[in-house]
Amino acid sequence: MSEISSPGTVFAMEKPWLASYPSMIPPEIVPPKETSLADLLEKNCKLYAARIAFTSMGKDLTFRDLGTYTERIAAWLQSTGLEKGDRVAVMMPNILQNPVAVYGILRAGLVVVNVNPLYTPRELEYQLKDAGAKAIFVLENFAHTVEQVLPRTGVKHVVVTSMGDMLGLKGTLVNFIVRKVKKLVPAWSIDGHHRFPDVMRAGEKLPLKPVTLAGNDIAFLQYTGGTTGVSKGAVLTHANLLSNKDQIILWLRAAFRKTPQPEILRFVCALPLYHIFALTVNSLMGLSVGGHNVLIANPRDIPAFVSEMRKYKFHIFPGLNTLFNAMMNCPNFSKIDFSSMILVLGGGMAVQRPVADRWFERTGTTITEGYGLSETSPVATANRFDSSEFTGSIGLPLPSTDIAIRDDAGHDMPLGEVGEICIRGPQVMAGYWQKPEETAKVMTPDGYFRSGDMGFMTPDGYTKIVDRKKDMILVSGFNVYPNEIEEVVAMMPGVMEVAAIGVPDEHSGEAVKLYIVRKDQALTEADVKAHCAANLTNYKRPRVVEFRTELPKSPVGKILRKNLR
Template identity: 75%
Template sequence: MNSISAHPGGERPDKPWLATYPAIVPAELPALEYESLAELLEESCVRYADRIAFSSMGKTLTYRQLESQTRKIAAWLQASSLQKGDRVAVMMPNVLQNPIAVYGILRAGLVVVNVNPLYTPRELEHQLRDSGAKAIFVLENFAHTVQQVLDHTDVRHVVVTSLGEMLGAKGLIVNLLVRKVKKLVPAWSIPRHKTFKQVLGEGDGATLKPSGLVGSDIAFLQYTGGTTGIAKGAVLTHKNLLSNKLQLELWLKSAFEKRQRPDVLNFLCALPLYHIFALTVNSLMGMSLGAHNILVANPRDIPALVREFSKSNVHVFPGLNTLFNALMNNPDFAKVDFSSLVISLGGGMAVQRPVAERWLTITGSHITEGYGLSETSPVATANRFDSPEFTGSIGLPISSTDLDIRNEDDASLPLGEIGEICIRGPQVMAGYWNKPEETARAMTPDGYFRTGDMGFMDARGYTKIVDRKKDMILVSGFNVYPNEIEEVAAMHPGILEAAAVGVADGHSGEAVKLFVVRKDPDLTEADVKAHCVANLTNYKRPRFIEFRTELPKSPVGKILRKDLRT
């Protein structure tokens, strides 16, 4: 039975969700065990030294090896004149070098700037300039993008790695295949760059100095879009991420109330580690639990992902609605033995009921849907981990998290009434990097983050999203902001005006549709799409182009996107 229904008229009791909590989940977090993510890593690497922390393409990395490798990276960074709080970008898919670089940066007392490897030069330049990054770790497949923008940034240290660099003898074959056969590495030239192994070698001879990190220090700048269309960095502190990691651990315990917990948990990490969902749920929670994270570099290769599922005894699988759907549409997926699968976590976008029901039928594991944003580290709410019920909601606020539904006047609304979902908790960001005005707009005076999503809460404390206050488009779990698409379109000399909206898409949830008024009468759909390919990463590119003689506008001349969506 669907637990979500409106209850108009009633005042909201204080924290109605607590009565619906699993019995073993506390309402409030205990004191944090660690002061920083670096301390978490160091403690886990001692506690779980002989366990496998990460594996990729058949190569494993134990917690002991992870400690050694991250120490070398951290020592090299400190020896390269980087000071506590300096920003370092990481532009890699899910390969072993990714967590080694990320945790090395954190151990050095520096700030990680996660970068989507598929970014265009325009997108990358903005993020590097805005963050003030002084170094970057990049997979060679994307080094040509870095090369194009380097002179316009503060980046002084470039570390380039290859897909096979950490894979031993097998890596030679992998690199040959990637470079020569598949031709996936465009030509690049970055003078004075270093390879990953060079950095590890130089770091081996350097001393790692104590970083003196505290909970309020910045750990990550996690870039997200904005209503202005300009990507901005959500400032996530060590305390933010340690809190969210602990919140998730407490909820995960309830998943093992009715079955024995394995000695070592296997997490299948198909979502990109540069995305906040995989960063916290896979990497940070996995690290804390001594889990084994199986890294998948290319989740779009569904047959390969099915094979990984088949051989890995997966216990925990975070995914998106689109990924769940793609897996089930592969004929070999139903042949997998799912007896080890304890929980599948759905986030990034709404999980559709037919997908959840089919997943349960095929795997015997229910999809537990949660909700969050980059600004909330990311998880703010979740459905019960111990229940097979698919509620069609975003669930309950997790431990130490308050959720309030508010109107335009910032007043709390009764149960059942629709308003903006606002979140308060230890996982809520410190603000936006160097953007005090944006921070002030996003936060209420009493410390709630305005999510921009509209919804209502029922009597049991479950919240249902019904609409968006913002015009954001959600493509396969990634936020796409119309202003950015329109700004890029306006750069084309043949376009007079443009407006972007989201349209329903069976594969990605939503897709971008761009309405264009021509300045050049000979402008074609192919021209517009080629321009977008050059300036926007894949998920932001308009799938559909529609030419119009004019766009609907308000009396003051503002383009009315809502009229284009109808």
């Protein structure tokens, strides 16, 4: 056990997690071989030229194609007068144009600003202005949003793409269905915009000027979900992302103890590529190992998603609790072949044990939970990939990563005691874009990022999250953590989804309120309260239960407690 002393002290038993590492995994990564993500792309598009990099709606894109098309995008961007370090926004779902645009921007020496396509005009305007974006790539389905805010931003170049632009002959039919049958493209008009195919043709005739990029150059402005207030751009450098992919590749070695490594790893890419989880664990990992990512444009269409999963043998599936839960409620879920699955990764939010247990019963695969944030590129910790048990923890710090559990004064807490989870490592951001005061709030003098998540570390180095600081409910002076209550209620067969928040109470300061989406319409408030009385101490039990048809969620599917509050 460590002693509580001055800020920055370390555990008496330094790095207890190393004793729990798989034997073949070193405690540190070597510095990345590549100087930049553009360097990695150019090298691997040649190395894996004949392999498929991405598939979307049945159309394959090889690494050779990826190299060719990104060079064209990069050359065109340079021809517009954009210079190294300028910011370019990408506002698209998981279609082939997304990685082509993103890696093209990076090859031009520019900075990618990932934008959620479902943003309202207010949210989009804020992000484009805050980032100082000078160009944007957007799917035509969302061009009407761009049109509304364009005059109030610094964006000079708009590239509009259609769903079928990279699908060959099939693309014409896809565009017709999207525009005319499903009517998914609201009317828009943007003077001087460029069409994606025209940009590709123009870029083919232009030279790509070499750009010298170093590890400390900015690669992405990755905007946080704004869980602690206004959305902020996490400045992620080329070195941040190269380091994180190397950390994950090292950690992957353990997975191949149970199952031999296939020649080509195939990834399910259902989480949106504009989200840091899919960006690193799907796109960047696939690029690094010559893997094949099958892009799912709309994972909310669960029947279509399940149908797509039946077509391939997958090895790696990053997802999150709500997605796993929704999939298991689809009638055709049992027809998916999980025999080749090596790793099912849960992140983005806590994976509930009832969901993990049910998933294991249905598929024979374990959901392996990891943890990270936009500010950590994102992966900071993960459970062992050779484990066949769901631990309910966020696992061990990755190689070259340190975790400290600290109180509000910055003192390290003894093992087993709750404090704020603080993270140090080469994947930690350079700061928040043009917000030095916000950066100072979250970065400690000794280089740790204060996550805002509360947790404790076990003697064997595993970290368990108990909740976000601001989600904590204070009942008569007792800390109540929503995750615990939600996990208990999720055990009930009649519950589909659940969220717990604190509401004002004249007797106890705050009381617990539950929001539930029923699987069984016969479920009553009395049933829920009886179940909680049997499983939770009195002050943790909900005083109010509200049934709803759905819960508010982020684009990634994370339940938004702040909206319920």
